[in-house]
Amino acid sequence: MTDAPSNTTQSGGGNVPGKLYNVVAGAGRASRSAAGQVGDVVRYTGGMSYLLGDTISWTLRSLFSRNVKFGGRAILVQMFRVGVKSIPIIAIVEVFIGVILALQLAPTLDTYGQRQRVADVVGIAIVRELGPLLTAIVLSGFAGASIAAEIGSMVESEEVKALRAHALNPIRFLVVPRFLATSLMIVVLTVFSDYIGVLGGFLTAVYILDVPPVLYMNLTQAALTTTDFLTGLVKAGVFGGVIAMIACYEGLRVSGGPAGVGRATTSTVVKSIVAIIGIDAVFTAAFYALGI
Amino acid sequence: MAEHAATTDNNIRQVAISADGVVKTFFNAEGEEFRVLDGVTFDIYRGETLVVMGGSGCGKSTLLNCLIGEYAVDGGHIRFKTKGMTEPTDLCSMDEAEMNRLRMRFGILFQSGALFNSMTVGENISLPLIEHSYVDPSIIDIVVTLKLQQVKMLPHRDKMPSQLSGGQKKRAGLARATALDPEILFYDEPSAGLDPVTSAAIDELMMDLSKKLEVTSVVVTHEMDSAFRIADRMVMLEKGRVLKIGPRSEFEVIRDADPATLSGVDEQLMHQFLNGYSDGPLTDAEGLSEFEKLINADSRA
Ligand SMILES: Nc1ncnc2c1ncn2[C@@H]1O[C@H](COP(=O)(O)OP(=O)(O)OP(=O)(O)O)[C@@H](O)[C@H]1O
Ligand SMILES: [Mg+2]
Numbered sequence: 173m174t175d176a177p178s179n180t181t182q183s184g185g186g187n188v189p190g191k192l193y194n195v196v197a198g199a200g201r202a203s204r205s206a207a208g209q210v211g212d213v214v215r216y217t218g219g220m221s222y223l224l225g226d227t228i229s230w231t232l233r234s235l236f237s238r239n240v241k242f243g244g245r246a247i248l249v250q251m252f253r254v255g256v257k258s259i260p261i262i263a264i265v266e267v268f269i270g271v272i273l274a275l276q277l278a279p280t281l282d283t284y285g286q287r288q289r290v291a292d293v294v295g296i297a298i299v300r301e302l303g304p305l306l307t308a309i310v311l312s313g314f315a316g317a318s319i320a321a322e323i324g325s326m327v328e329s330e331e332v333k334a335l336r337a338h339a340l341n342p343i344r345f346l347v348v349p350r351f352l353a354t355s356l357m358i359v360v361l362t363v364f365s366d367y368i369g370v371l372g373g374f375l376t377a378v379y380i381l382d383v384p385p386v387l388y389m390n391l392t393q394a395a396l397t398t399t400d401f402l403t404g405l406v407k408a409g410v411f412g413g414v415i416a417m418i419a420c421y422e423g424l425r426v427s428g429g430p431a432g433v434g435r436a437t438t439s440t441v442v443k444s445i446v447a448i449i450g451i452d453a454v455f456t457a458a459f460y461a462l463g464i
Numbered sequence: 465m466a467e468h469a470a471t472t473d474n475n476i477r478q479v480a481i482s483a484d485g486v487v488k489t490f491f492n493a494e495g496e497e498f499r500v501l502d503g504v505t506f507d508i509y510r511g512e513t514l515v516v517m518g519g520s521g522c523g524k525s526t527l528l529n530c531l532i533g534e535y536a537v538d539g540g541h542i543r544f545k546t547k548g549m550t551e552p553t554d555l556c557s558m559d560e561a562e563m564n565r566l567r568m569r570f571g572i573l574f575q576s577g578a579l580f581n582s583m584t585v586g587e588n589i590s591l592p593l594i595e596h597s598y599v600d601p602s603i604i605d606i607v608v609t610l611k612l613q614q615v616k617m618l619p620h621r622d623k624m625p626s627q628l629s630g631g632q633k634k635r636a637g638l639a640r641a642t643a644l645d646p647e648i649l650f651y652d653e654p655s656a657g658l659d660p661v662t663s664a665a666i667d668e669l670m671m672d673l674s675k676k677l678e679v680t681s682v683v684v685t686h687e688m689d690s691a692f693r694i695a696d697r698m699v700m701l702e703k704g705r706v707l708k709i710g711p712r713s714e715f716e717v718i719r720d721a722d723p724a725t726l727s728g729v730d731e732q733l734m735h736q737f738l739n740g741y742s743d744g745p746l747t748d749a750e751g752l753s754e755f756e757k758l759i760n761a762d763s764r765a
């Protein structure tokens with residue numbers, strides 16, 4: 173009768189050790205009413221902020237406190253995992269985006285007799301916007317989904333409980349390395365995808381649109397400022413952090429066996445993409461207002 | 465009798481853990497509340513082995529999770545008095561740091577072993593040592609070897625958990641649980657899935673730990689042979705409540721009694737459970753699962 177724990181959860185209690193658990197588990201409670209759904213959103217954001225706060229505090233502690241060991245090896249392992257597998261996909265996607273942008277813009281620019289200006293537009297679009305954005309979207313599929321699946325199955329196999337039972341904080345051991353690794357690695361990958369995207373535009377412009385290569389390079393260099401580059405990288409870092417937080421959060425609140433793990437991965441990818449684009453809009457508006 | 469004997473040789477028996485009216489509720493898929501633990505009260509004395517019994521799904525693992533602070537209780541209190549403590553302390557009133565200090569006095573063997581899958585067996589056992597004891601790596605190495613020897617897992621030291629059988633995982637889990645020489649050990653079905661010889665060896669080890677190191681043990685088990693071998697006292701849970709708690713000898717009396725002489729449905733129920741009979745008050749209609757009821761209805765029709 174009551175032997176089906178899927179969609180079930182323990183009720184909240186006032187006890188401190190279980191606080192995060194309660195916030196996390198409470199957010200997973202299925203409710204169907206509209207009020208319940210609003211409550212869910214509030215709980216989700218609440219749980220997420222709690223997790224973020226804890227992650228940041230553990231990150232700072234592991235960097236600056238002598239009592240907390242800095243898990244350098246764990247971070248390297250995670251960076252490798254996040255980074256290496258996604259490089260080919262990011263390369264392919266960015267090359268194509270460079271090609272597409274150049275070809276889409278060429279006819280419009282032709283009407284002004286300014287075909288060579290594809291260099292400027294491609295450069296700015298890639299470096300400020302599409303480099304970080306597409307890298308983040310690819311990573312939400314690669315890193316986000318695999319982090320959610322990994323942590324989710326650790327919850328299911330009682331590993332997370334065992335960590336807590338050994339007085340080892342799961343946020344410090346599981347979330348912090350993934351958070352740092354994803355945020356750092358996405359910046360590196362964004363630099364890479366910026367180059368690849370511009371290269372895609374360059375090859376299209378040179379071989380299809382007959383723009384002289386030296387002119388293209390000069391125009392790109394003149395169009396791009398260090399600020400363009402840096403704003404892109406800052407955004408990328410934030411996207412990486414968001415992907416890691418959503419993935420860890422979804423993973424930690426998994427319940428209901430393998431099906432629950434599957435749900436968590438899907439939900440991670442969907443929520444990450446929505447969150448990334450939303451945050452991107454906020455950033456862009458802010459940069460616009462500040463004139464950066 | 466056994467209770468009395470223990471009392472005399474310890475003189476004062478100190479309570480290590482006390483559960484006082486513990487209530488734990490869960491929500492089912494429809495969002496309705498149901499009480500898994502409904503006012504569970506008992507004491508666990510220092511150095512004793514308490515066996516927790518009860519039908520599948522009656523809340524034994526839930527009780528264990530409440531005792532280790534993994535689940536916040538919805539009512540009642542759980543108090544601990546470990547060797548360092550002057551006063552019994554309520555779990556609810558502990559902050560994370562206090563809780564962690566207490567957890568370092570615990571060892572827990574989970575139902576599934578719960579090894580860290582990304583680490584080798586050896587690393588699983590050294591992790592708590594590396595994190596919580598500031599000793600030299602070479603000493604940690606020796607401790608790991610020792611703990612693995614105790615559970616006869618030394619040859620598997622460098623294997624990953626995915627390469628182990630269920631029983632091996634459990635033994636490795638036990639080695640990890642004892643890594644920090646805990647004062648209190650919780651076992652969730654330590655011998656389920658083990659062959660009789662290994663299971664007896666685990667029982668020996670559990671008894672050894674509790675005798676030599678004065679470890680307090682709380683053992684959830686379905687294996688009656690093992691339960692009667694290791695228990696000092698036993699507690700039987702049913703429908704979220706304590707049906708009976710007492711020294712092993714009292715349970716032996718009920719187990720071996722002639723059903724006709726048993727007074728009351730509780731004793732009949734325990735008699736059925738302890739002997740593992742399929743007929744009795746436990747398996748009357750309301751004790752059956754929905755599926756079993758369907759089957760029964762089918763076979764009657
Ligand atoms: N996280 C949870 N959410 C909702 N219900 C749960 C949860 N955990 C356990 N339950 C329910 O609580 C009841 C008791 O579960 P518990 O795991 O404590 O049983 P158990 O006595 O350990 O059984 P077994 O002997 O089979 O291990 C079951 O009905 C189970 O469905
Ligand atoms: Mg259980």
